[in-house]
Amino acid sequence: MAENYLRRDGFRVVTALDARSAAAVLREHDPDLMVLDLGLPNGNGLDLLRGVRAGRHLLHRNSLLVAVSGFSQDADRELSRAAGFDAHFAKPLDLADLDTLLAQGVTGGTRSL
Structure with a gap:
């Protein structure tokens, strides 16, 4: 759903089904926006972002990082912020909140996910 919404809004969207393929996407692309499910197979979004922050994956400084999770208590949101996410949204993702x-948060250049 978010994928189609972002495409209609002019984004070039690249998807990944698990943490390994998400890491590969980051090696091949330089996204302005990354919407990352925290419950990825073969790892999780928090670990992937920690790898980004540790320099194992490239991501430009101005990328907008969005966590999406079935867990949305204050403690869950704080874990996301501590890992470096700019926002934490509960599932199902409310497209109005994303908009x-x-x-x-996304300005200039080619917008991509």
């Missing part, structure tokens, strides 16, 4: 965030 508001995009209006604030």
Whole structure:
């Protein structure tokens, strides 16, 4: 659902089904926006982002990082923020919330996921 929404909004979307393929996507692309499910197979979104922050995967400094999770308590949101995410949304993702965030956070250049 978010994939189609972002495409209609002019984003070039690249998807990954698990943590390994998400890491491969990061090696091949330089996204302006990364929407990452925290419950990925073969790892999780928090570990993947920690790898990004540790320099194992390239990501430019201005990328907007969005966590999506079935867990949305304050402690879950704090874990996401501590890992370096800019936002944490509960599943199912509310596209209006994503749109508001995009209006604030993605500027200039080619927009991509």
